[in-house]
Amino acid sequence: MSGWQLSGYTPVRQLGAGASGSVVLATHDPTGTPVAIKYLVRDIGDDPSFRTAFREEARLLGAIDDPHVSRLYEYVESADGAAIVMELVNGVSLRQMLRAHGPTTPESALCVLKGSLAGLAAAHAHGVVHRDYKPENVLVTGDGLSKLADFGIAVPIGQGTGTTVSGTPRYMAPEQWTGAPASPACDIYAATATFFECLTGRPPYQGRDLLTLREQHASAPIPTDPAPVPVHDLLRHGMAKQPGDRPQPAQVFLAVLDQTAGEAYGPEWEERGLRELARRAALLAALWPFPDGSSGATSLASSVLGADPGGAPPRRGLVHRGRKRTALVGGALVAALLVGGAGYRYAAHDDPAGAAGAAGPPGSAGPAPSGPPATGPTAVPASTPAPSLSATGTPPATPGGTPTRTGSAAPTASTVRTSAPAPTPTTSTSPPPPPDVTAPVVGAVGGDPGELVPDGCPYGYRTSTISVTATDDRTGPAALKVTFRYALAGSSSTVAMSPVGRGGFQGTLGPLPKPAKSSRLLIQVTAVDAAGNTATSASPAYVTLYADCPIG
Template identity: 35%
Template sequence: MSVPSTDPMIGRLIDGRYQVRSRIARGGMATVYLATDLRLERRVAIKIMHGHLADDSAFKIRFIQEARSAARLAHPNVVNVFDQGQDADMAYLVMEYLPGITLRDLLKDYGRLTPEQTLDILEAVLSGLAAAHKAGIVHRDVKPENVLLADDGRIKISDFGLARAVNNNTATGQALLGTIAYLSPELVTRGVADARSDIYALGIMTFEMLTGEQPYVGEAPMQIAYQHANDTVPMPSSKVDSIPRELDELVLWATARDPEDRPRDARVMLDQLHDVSALVRGGTQELALQSTMVLPASLRTSANALADAETQVFGPKLAPTKPPAATLLGIHPVGTGPVGPPDSRELLGKKACKRKRRGFWLFALVVLLAAAFGGTGWYFGSGPGSDVMLPDFASASPETASAELTELGLQPELGGAFSATVAEGIVIGTDPDAGSRVPQDSPVTVIVSQGLQPITLPTLAGVTQEAASALITDLKAVVGSIDPVFNGDVPEGTVVAASKETDGADVSAGGEYFEGLTVNLVVSLGAIPNVDGKTVAEATDILAGKNLLVVSGEQTYSDTVAEGDVITAQVPEGTIREGATLTLVISRGPEPVIVPNVVGMTWADGKATLSALGFKLDYSALWDVPGFSIVIKATDPPAGTSAVRGTTIRLTGELA
């Protein structure tokens, strides 16, 4: 989509490599732009964290975690991550660019999808999630906005910004991360997520694709969260009659409130989806006559399959859709139908006994449940199974953090990390992160800032500007201002000098410094072009090509430069930068000279006088009489007239 040119990021060069072209989308944590990778000459999507989050270490860590999580995956249905870094205070993530739309856009345009379209999208998403689950990664934010439909037909899942590595019970680390419409019951009630939480979100998304609406709606987010935790997702066919029964059961299986009743990961659900797809694509008429699908043992009904071949059950709450047709007609198998009216007293007695037995078992069940809940509450509340939520110790002292962790029944361990934002000796954070829940007696690492990381800056003078910039940024330093100057001793594009931005100290020869150092570079523009002997127009064009201005200065005589041409370009003193003004010295041609009076001089004296002034001599008219002295009688041009140097003077004379 087009973006107004007022966006300051448009046209910006990030990290000396990525040229931002336009904005694609904006979220709560970051904005995604279309950019060009100048090094590899390809289009990429670059995700840039919002500026107001740059100082929040938790958001930075989560932003970097997205890159690491996605980079561990190499799958056709997962958006590739190419690069991650930081330009000044701006954290960014470079991803594969897929021109197209999201699944949310498709649902907005079409309302709902056909079963076949739903199956195609489900297969691609499950394939990508299966790769993530196999790598030990839970996505935690599966929703239509994160499913990309490329123009060339590819379907990919994106945005691993909330992803985390999986353990047996992966906590969210925050109150509730993800989109409320797709949160699983265990995330709402216990704040715990694993691969089955992704399956639940995918089941909600499947319901939405088939029906065009979400199963739970409410005026407030907590109303929706309450329904997730306490209600059972309805069958899609309750909204759209034509939806096949197999897809109903797939949605109910994926959205079971108890995680144990769901597929354990995306691979298990993908395998089942292939069987469902084969049945659905066979036609709805055939589906009505199909027998019950075989699902995992934990999901099969305990009812007699032969007695009700059409019933498919995913859990104990689903009853058979209808009794056998023969029973509806009043026909019973031999030996099973009613033989005659039963005795009323016998029937009442049986019912009374049954009620007594039911009352006893209900009382026993209540007592048993109360004991179980009480024991569970003790175990997880104050017993050995209780978890502790980690406080946020950022900016605290190590002693304070260690003391509080000890009071919470945890084992503090000190660790260190360099930081450009947290002063040395101050706590950066903990591992696990603040907000995580950990068992008592667990070790917790208190990460203490070691200050700025030392770096060894190499020699910068004499290398190209591009190489110097790469050397600086690779060391987590920052390239400051670039000052182009004319220098006849250093090739164009080469660094002449480098200095610290803070105090101007020379760092051209390198040395020991710290990360975050800002280095200003002075780069050579090469020598100022030589315009001696050029016409004024030629000299002006040549110097303008180097962004130099010219003015005409004094005119002076020159025996070597033609009149009106440039004798030289006078350069001002000091450092010469683009935009400087040079003064052109213009030739007036050779300087005229007054012909001296040599009449009456001897031939030798007259010749010496005229030659000293730069005149040439023609003495062919002089007498050449041996032994006689010749006196100059006349000159042509005559004495007292002006003539330029090099003019030929004709001499006449006579014997003395």
């Protein structure tokens, strides 16, 4: 641990090293809190565009403070270098656990999914989409609790459009392959794909090249076997091909999960699941930052982005983590592809067959085969060049958001290309935008109040506010046509809804005429974007209309 060191922290030992820098276990001097500090190598840290990217991401992620998310404490710049301070989680990654012990019990898999959905819900509530959820980025503590880590390629909801996409192919939602803007639905898909891997020991799709994987995610049947039958519906809903068919927001999926787990495995399912996860994590205690079991993460105030604090305690303000696209943190396979399948290019570590996974624990034989192979279709002829694309490989992540040790002190990434036929040359300097084929994303519907009286009654509620969230990759809220529909006395009615707040829409149900008998009205929402793509609400609402007026 030579060279510039961040003042205000006492280094303990090095946790890992990679091409972009080294990771050090340290303690915060004023509080004694253990942290992980990532020191950037000078040629990366001195790049102005690189530091600008860090600042932007700090503003994006600084507000997320949730027990299911590994916190980002501080990004510090000085004339001598740059460093990131991260929460140190005492435990192991889900990838290490699956590699060492194989599939989990159904209760444990449900616990992992529940904790992950809670962490994703916190991120989505702050307008952030993770985009790279996978076993490497889920950390399991000695108590069996799971934390979501490594927001290296996270973006604000609705951003990320263009001709390139980022993520790990084995867990990417169908729309993520097309360059569609980031939405919470893609995180829900990846979390469910990882849930399948916890249950079965393998990813849901195992194509040996990017083209095959893309086709499998887009059109192959959603796998449910050999997962237990009680969770098949969770898999089918969470990995639905259309984003609007997945339970949204994440809290909706959480409610469905709790109900399913309770009915299938009894009221104590979560206690059993956490106990088993803790047991498995304890078997890998030698890989923990604190093998003796002492706590590795306590509350630490986030600090302001700026110069070396000079030993002062962290101040409230911005926090930060580096981006994978600049080879800083995490083990994602960052796949770059032309929208429409013109070409693919991705970076892998020394074992291309394991590119989608992280390096194993120290001394392990290496990652299990889970990524595209080193070879693929014939490269595009030089006489017909495809537009240039790039991707960056990055060191894998360990507990606390730090890279795992690999067989080499400074692993390097080797670029592997597989290509489809190049597009026909045109006079345009860039390929035309693809047609809009992505339907809007519509969440669950709510009705408040849920009980109405007929029009003319002197007491009781005669109208109900129907609310829903709806977003689209290209159409803004003002141009998005959102309506709700209900049926009463054999006839259907449609009511327009208006945008309110961020992605929200509301409409009014009622007043309604007196029915022949009390009726339970099903309320379903439809959203249509500017291109005519249509989506229906993931979950309807029900409003009861009574036949008689209440007395007093």
